[in-house]
Amino acid sequence: MASIAWETEYRAALSTANAKNQPILLDFFNPG
Amino acid sequence: MDAVTYPTPAVTDFITANLIAVRVPFDSQPLAGKFNVVWTPAIVILDPQGQEHHRAVGFQPPEEFIPFLSLGIAKCHFDAGDFSAAMARFQTLAADYPASAAAPEAVFLLGVAGYKSTHTPRPLKEAYERLQQSYPGSEWTKRAFPYSLL
Numbered sequence: 001m002a003s004i005a006w007e008t009e010y011r012a013a014l015s016t017a018n019a020k021n022q023p024i025l026l027d028f029f030n031p032g
Numbered sequence: 033m034d035a036v037t038y039p040t041p042a043v044t045d046f047i048t049a050n051l052i053a054v055r056v057p058f059d060s061q062p063l064a065g066k067f068n069v070v071w072t073p074a075i076v077i078l079d080p081q082g083q084e085h086h087r088a089v090g091f092q093p094p095e096e097f098i099p100f101l102s103l104g105i106a107k108c109h110f111d112a113g114d115f116s117a118a119m120a121r122f123q124t125l126a127a128d129y130p131a132s133a134a135a136p137e138a139v140f141l142l143g144v145a146g147y148k149s150t151h152t153p154r155p156l157k158e159a160y161e162r163l164q165q166s167y168p169g170s171e172w173t174k175r176a177f178p179y180s181l182l
Contacts, residue, residue, distance in 0.1 A: 004038055004047050006055045010063055013054035017080040023108045024078040025051040025101065028058045028069045029033070 033073050033091060040094040050105060051077075077104025085111055099125050099132035106138065115145040136172040139163050143179065153182040 007013040010026070017024045037043055047053050056063055058072045067076055067084065077086040086104030106121030122142040126135050143159020156179035163173040164180070 002041070002044050002048070004044050004053050006053050008055060010054055010056060013052050014080075014082050017052040017078075017082075020052065021080050022050070022052050023080060023085075023105050024082070025047060025053045025104075026067070026076040026078055027033075027053070027055040028060075028064060028067070028072055028074040028076070029055055030072040031057050 037092060037094050037097050043094050043097055046098050046101060051101065075100075077101065077108065079108040079112065083111075095129070096132055096134070099129035099134035099138075102129075103134040103138055106141070110141060110145055113148075115149045119145045119149070130166065136163060136167040136170040139167070140172040140176055143176065153179070157182045 006027075007016065013024055013026075016022075058064055058069055058074065067074070071089050073091065074089050075087060075092075076084055078084055085107040086100075088100055092100055102121055102125045106118045106125065109115075109121065110118035119142055122138040122145065125132075125138040126142065129135055139159055139162050143156045146155025146159070147153065149155075156176070160173070160176040160179040163170060163176050167173050
């Protein structure tokens with residue numbers, strides 16, 4: 001089953017989003 | 033979200049096709065401070081330059097999460113002045129998820145984007161009529177009430 005390819009570094013996600021011209025889903029979660 | 037919403041195949045597919053997904057702990061600084069995070073889950077939709085356009089706090093079931101994400105993407109286009117792309121997203125959201133919490137806002141913004149595109153009041157009036165018919169109790173119907181007078 002496919003799963004979401006979460007990025008864990010915001011800066012890296014921003015760079016990818018810029019390169020692909022795609023919006024970002026930023027999830028602040030509680031790791032417990 | 034991890035137990036129910038994110039593992040849902042339709043949610044996974046939608047995120048993979050449309051968004052760059054990033055997760056950080058709620059106390060990760062300076063990011064949490066920058067986005068004023070006070071509760072989790074806090075889910076923020078940003079444009080490719082990192083500007084916020086939409087957010088939600090708290091659990092969202094799969095049937096609400098996809099329209100929430102879709103609304104956020106549409107608002108990125110809307111706020112950038114790309115009304116054609118925004119309208120396409122708003123229309124799809126309202127058609128595919130009419131019972132979702134995001135749908136009334138999508139119909140409202142569809143009217144505004146239509147007005148911005150055409151500079152005629154007709155899309156605003158149509159948005160109000162659609163809201164009044166489909167979502168009479170929504171706050172977005174109240175916000176659109178002045179358009180009924182156009």
